[in-house]
Amino acid sequence: MIEIKxxxxxxxxxxxGAMLHSLVKDGTEYLWQxxxxxxxxxxxxxxxxxxxxxxxxxxxxxxxCSMNRHGIARINPFSVLRSGPNYVSFIQNSTEKTxxxxxxDYSLEIEYTVIKSxxxxxxxxxxxxxxxxxxxxxxxxxxxxxxxxxxxxxxxRISFSSPVNAKCLRxxxxxxxxxxxxxxxxxxAADKIRLDHSLFDLDAMVxxxxxxKSALLSAGGRGVRIDYQDFDNLLVWSSSNGGSFVALEPxxxxxxxxxxxxxxxxxxxxxxxxxxxxxxxxxxxxxI
Numbered sequence: 001m002i003e004i005k006x007x008x009x010x011x012x013x014x015x016x017g018a019m020l021h022s023l024v025k026d027g028t029e030y031l032w033q034x035x036x037x038x039x040x041x042x043x044x045x046x047x048x049x050x051x052x053x054x055x056x057x058x059x060x061x062x063x064x065c066s067m068n069r070h071g072i073a074r075i076n077p078f079s080v081l082r083s084g085p086n087y088v089s090f091i092q093n094s095t096e097k098t099x100x101x102x103x104x105d106y107s108l109e110i111e112y113t114v115i116k117s118x119x120x121x122x123x124x125x126x127x128x129x130x131x132x133x134x135x136x137x138x139x140x141x142x143x144x145x146x147x148x149x150x151x152x153x154x155x156x157r158i159s160f161s162s163p164v165n166a167k168c169l170r171x172x173x174x175x176x177x178x179x180x181x182x183x184x185x186x187x188x189a190a191d192k193i194r195l196d197h198s199l200f201d202l203d204a205m206v207x208x209x210x211x212x213k214s215a216l217l218s219a220g221g222r223g224v225r226i227d228y229q230d231f232d233n234l235l236v237w238s239s240s241n242g243g244s245f246v247a248l249e250p251x252x253x254x255x256x257x258x259x260x261x262x263x264x265x266x267x268x269x270x271x272x273x274x275x276x277x278x279x280x281x282x283x284x285x286x287x288i
Contacts, residue, residue, distance in 0.1 A: 002080070002088050008117045009287055018078040018090035018110045019043045020141060025117060025287040030224060032142035038243030042142060045110060047073035047125070048102055048135035051255025052176035053264075058256075060134055060264040063103045069176060070140070072101050073108055087113040094128070105129030106273075122282040127273035134265040134272050137281060138231070138251030145195070145238075145246045147222040153244060156195045158236060161214035163190035169206040171255050173240075178206065180257040197242045204237035204247075206254055208268070216288075217246055223288040226250065230281040232269060250283045 001021065002013045012022035020043040023031040034040050049071040058065050076098055078090040089111040094104065109124040123137050145156055167183035186205050188194040191212065199205070209232055216225045228234060228250035235249035253269025260267050271279050 002083060004083070004086050004088055004112060004114050006086055006114045006116055009114060009119070011112065011114050011119050013088055013090075013112055015078060015080065015090070017044055017074045018092070019045060019074070020112070020119070020121075023119065023285070023287060028147065028222060030143055030147060030222075030287050032144055032243075032245035032247075035243070038239040038241060039142070039245070041140070044070060044074040044140045045123070046070040046136070046138040046140060046251065047108060047123070048106075048133075048137070049264075050136045050138035050249075050251040050253055051171065051178075054175075054177060054256045054260075054262070057262070058264045058267075059262050060102070060104070061132065063131075065102050065264065067101050072098050078110070081109060086115070087111065102133075104131060104133040106133065106135075117288070118284050118286040120282055120284045122280060124278060124280045125271075125273065126278040127275050130275050132272055132274045134267075134270040136251065136253030136267075136269055136271070138233075138249060138253075139283060140247055140249045141226075141285060142238075142245045142247040143217060143224045145217065145244060146219065147224075148219065151219045151221065153242075154194075154196055155219040156217060156246070157188075157219065158193040158195065158246070158248075159216045159218070160191040160212035162212040164207060165211040166207070166209070169208055169254070170202045171204060171206065173203050176255050178255050178257045180259050193236065195246065197238070200238045200240050203240070204235045204249075207234045207236070208232070208254055210234050215248060217248065218288065224248070225286040225288060226283060227286070228283040231283060252281060
C-alpha cells in the first residue's frame with residue numbers, strides 16, 4: 001500500500017494492479033471498497049483492451065491474442081518506478097507470460113498525482129519491441145453512492161458539462177459484446193442521468209464518441225467530478241443487483257462491436273504504436 005496526499009485529500013494505491021484503493025476527503029471515503037456480493041473490484045486498469053474480445057480472441061496484425069475482459073495489465077505484476085509525498089508511478093514491462101496473451105513488447109506506466117482535492121491518473125504506453133501493436137486503455141474507478149448520510153442512490157444525478165450528443169450503447173449482459181445497431185435513451189435531460197438501480201439491468205451505459213468531457217456524480221452535497229479530455233468514451237456502470245456504487249470509466253475504445261471482425265487494429269478506438277513510439281492519456285478525479 002502506498003499513500004500520497006495533499007492538504008485536502010488522502011489517496012491510497014495498491015501495488016497489485018497499480019490501482020486506486022482509497023480516496024478520502026474530510027474523513028469520508030469516496031472510492032468503493034469492494035464487496036463480492038456486488039462487485040469485488042475497485043478501480044482496475046484496462047489494457048490492452050477495455051471490455052471484451054469476441055470469444056476472448058483476436059488477431060493483432062496477424063498475431064493471435066487471447067485475453068479475458070479488460071485485458072492483462074491488471075493481472076500481471078507492477079513495480080514502483082518513483083514516488084513522492086503527492087505522487088507515485090508504477091510500471092509494468094511485458095514478460096514471456098504477458099506475451100502468451102498479447103504477443104508484443106510494451107512498457108505501461110501508471111502515475112497518480114494529487115493536487116488540492118484532485119487526483120490525476122496518467123497512463124503512458126511505450127512500444128519497446130520491433131513490431132507495431134494496437135491497444136485500448138481505460139480506467140474503471142467506482143465511487144460510493146450515496147456519499148452523504150440521509151441520501152439514497154436514487155437521489156444522485158450524473159450531470160455532464162454539455163449536452164450528450166447521442167444515445168448510449170449497451171454491452172450484451174452475457175457476452176459483453178455490443179450490438180452497434182441498438183441505442184438506448186437513458187437521459188433525464190440533455191445533459192443529465194437520474195440514477196436508478198434499474199438502469200443497470202442491461203449492464204453498463206456506453207457513451208461512445210461523447211462530446212462533453214466532464215461528468216459530475218452528485219446529489220447536491222458531496223460528489224465526484226471526472227474530467228477525461230484524452231478519452232473518446234465514458235461508461236457508467238453499477239451492479240445489476242443494487243450495489244451502492246457507480247463506476248465512471250473513461251476508455252479510449254470500447255468492447256468488440258457487432259460489425260467488427262477479428263482484427264484488433266481495425267476495431268473502434270485502437271491506438272497503434274510503432275516501435276519506440278509512446279502515447280499518453282490522462283483523466284482527473286475531483287472530490288467535492
